[in-house]
Amino acid sequence: MDRIVSAEQHTVEQRLVDNVVASFDACEDPRLKELMTSLVTHLHSFIRETRLTEAEWGSAIEFLTAAGHITDDVRQEFILLSDTLGASMQTINVNNQAVQSATEATVFGPFFVEDSPEIEIGGDMAFGAPGEPCWVEGTVTDTDGKPLSGALIEVWEADEHGLYDVQYDATKRAARAHLHSSPDGRYAFWGLTPTPYPIPHDGPVGKMLEAVGRSPLRASHLHFMVTHPNCRTLVTHIFPEGDEIGEKDAVFGVKPSLIKEFARQPATSPSPDGRLLESTWSQVRFDIVLAHTTM
Structure with a gap:
């Protein structure tokens, strides 16, 4: 496709960019001015680089309109769009830069709720949700290796049918809970x-x-949000080793450091807490390291 642009046409297009950028000169908020100026500059660069057609522009407006129409109190299509374009994950990368040995962050996801039930250490967060039982254990420490007592650990996940509790019923609570780490940081x-x-x-x-040939599947994962005074809040997942989706995750949330071995155990084999299981089960260790907010 021939995209040669004459000097005269380039001048016309650049004049528009300059005029739009100048329209923000009176903005009194320097950060807002920076964001708007950069947005306009990059948006116009995309239009000019791809030589966007009016029909394509119209299709984009129709797409965004449809995203607005389907969005409601339960479903946020614009977050879904951000996730699938990698924008959510890149924002997390920018705002959660690696600090020493701190556990890496990943996407928050749309299914967190604040009123999860509390369980004791060793409790069952499934609350009857269908799926293979999994024993999850580890410690919560800071980057100096000091155990963090009383860290709030919020966990949630989909059941074996790939659905979260709120997708069945907005008031349902299953496969989600919160607990606190012990004095020695164990959970x-x-x-x-x-x-x-x-x-x-x-x-x-x-x-x-579908149009671009991509799968909507998310890699298997278990959500964590961990908070402790004077530490940076951690939002992350862990992913099973050998997962069939892996780094083809639809929202680009997989990081190598978050891939863990979920060791499958035979039925009736002894569990860490003495629970007798008639089905297969798995176990995984996830040691959580929080960065201090002063870092």
Whole structure:
């Protein structure tokens, strides 16, 4: 495709960019001015570089309109779009730079709720959700290796059908809970062995993924959010080793440091807490390291 642009045409296009950028000169908020100026500059560069057609522009407006129409109190299609374009993950990378041995962050996801039930160390967060039982244990420390007592650990995941509790019923609570680390920083609980599942793909984002030949599947994962005074809040997942989706994760959330061995155990084999299981189960260790907020 011939994209040679004459000097005269380049001048016309650049004059518009300059005029739009200048329109923010009176903005009194320097950060807002920086964001708007950069947005306009990059947006116009995209339009000019690709020689965007008016029909393509119209399709983009229709796509965004459809995303707005399908968004409600439960579903946020624009976050889904951000996730599938890697924008969410890149924002997390920018705002959670690696600090010494601190555990890496990844995407938050749309299914966190604040009123999860509390469990004791060794408790069961499945609350009857279907799936293979999984024993999860580890420690919470800071980057100096000091155990963190009383860290709030919030965990949530999909069941074996690939659905979160709130997708069945907004008031349902299963496969999610919170607990606190012990004085020596230890934690443990029963959950479910993670399984892959598709992000909502019956809307415009799903049509976009289909059009470009991408899968809507997320790699199997278990969500964590860990908080402790004077430490940076950690939002992360852990992913089973050998997962069939792996780094083809639809929202680009997989990081090598977060891939863990979920060791499958035979039925009736002794569990760490003496629980007798008639089915297979798995166990995984995840040691969490929090960065101090002063770093």
